[in-house]
Amino acid sequence: MRNREVHLVRRPVGTPVPDDVDVVTCDLVLGADQLLVRNTAMSVEPYMRGRMSEAASYVEPYALGEAMTGHATGVVERSDDPAVPVGSVVVHQQGWREYAALAPQDLEVVDVEGLKATDHLGALGQTGFTAWVGLHAIAGLRDGETVFVSSAAGGVGAIAGQLAKARGCTTIGSCGSQDKAKRVVADFGFDTAFDYHDGSVRDLLAGALAEVDRPGLDVYFDNVGAEHLEAAIRAMRDNGRIALCGAIAVYNATEPVPGPRNLLLMIWRRLRMEGFIVGDHDGRRQEFLDEMTGLVRSGAVVSPETYVGHGIDEAFSGFLTLLDGRAVTGKALVSLED
Template identity: 40%
Template structure:
């Protein structure tokens, strides 16, 4: 099969502060015919995720290389195989991987792909509840917080792709769940379907002091486990309310990703000493060997209706910058995904 040419989204310049649409540009891009071990894909769905903002800072060393202005942006995607030169894939198969997003066609290493079944779940779910965000939620909760029945778990960014699954898994383990989100609609869903006993609309609180009072009322015995997605006043409030022996899973701090100047750290880190608190940062690649265990636990819960998920769907590759920018404005409800092409052609 020949190379396939389609559209792709590139960075026009590296953003300072909150990204804007004029930082992005659509260009023609050719996905070459696959070499040995490679697979050529027609991209159906792509993911936008907060970690991508860190890849737009070429001057900052991170666990993943920065984006280039000379190549398309990249990220998780689900695609249909056009041509395969990898023994695990055949034309017509569907596959998900950490690469191939932000473009209509991609040629990627087959070793980085996983075959998925469109009959088991919607294809987009393999980028959310059954994909990297879901695995991140499961790993942070089970491997770091390790909640016990009767404990209280606090989750910031609770209506997002990661936080919403943390809430539900913690509830299924018998925990009291306190969630934080940025709208009444999101808070109502969290208490109705998303596993939360209490949902706090953080926009109702002007500062960490006010949020601390609300969190203390919602968690009168203290916070045993905190799943951190936001940073800022959420971390300060959590540290004010953290219980003796508390555990904190440091997954993200989205409130800080667009800062042009360093933000002062929380003034109450000292609480961690006397209360014996453990805080651990992590990235999901640390836990890749546990992916089968994650799928074995979460996929049946989804099939049984014990896990719910929401998506914010953007139609068309040209909407990918809007979807990405919306993450930092709290516009997404659940996983933000972009439909690049039809499921079948």
């Protein structure tokens, strides 16, 4: 059968552009043990920018001239496996294409009772798991602490804020517009939020701490890096913890970006800063799902999403919309439904 998929055809320099990819029509041949999945939605995520470069990182670069990969939801259309019957809703890693040929061990059948399939890409997927790992396994969050989350209107950030709130924490968010700041408070329950364009992050964070009447931060969940990280280090209390999740402010940089200039404070205040990769924590995934599924089903945690494209032809422009960020709140998705 015919399939359409997005191939990386050259490595972007700085901000990616549409000519970096091609939408290719090709034949899809099912292997003996493979099932046919019609993809319904795919996730676009900042880490994909890193995979478009050749530079070594924690994950293999995308190959030139081949379909890219990433998380997707789909419906099984052909299967001889009784454990994964036709009609099963599944999550897998073969996004960036309309159909996927998958062995049963390369997909996960997901529960959609009282849930959207795309919740398994958002709050219940890698996005929510990243927030949970950063707060619990890395930062060792305790009830009632003061937590700062950058990119608080983003996929991971919106969930991190809600999880911290569920632990009775005071939550401060930063994001890229006043509208987003309002949503971060109204929809995701942050105590306060600021638009980082409104001044120096250092001053805005100090103002936010004064507003919530807290002496400093116990935890910083970093999605952004650069100026945000330096400002957060300055605002940390003794024994504070920083979970380094992402650094989107530097992903498109073409030159090395200087690190925080105030690392001496890490010593004086006995701070701990730790980077993490969510995939290293798969052993705790069931624990996360047990906790999170109930929170999402009950509405205690919402799984926000923005559709940045419709159809495979809009998948890459959707990715560019995500990187730009202004039009995206929560998890960025491309719909692949008809």
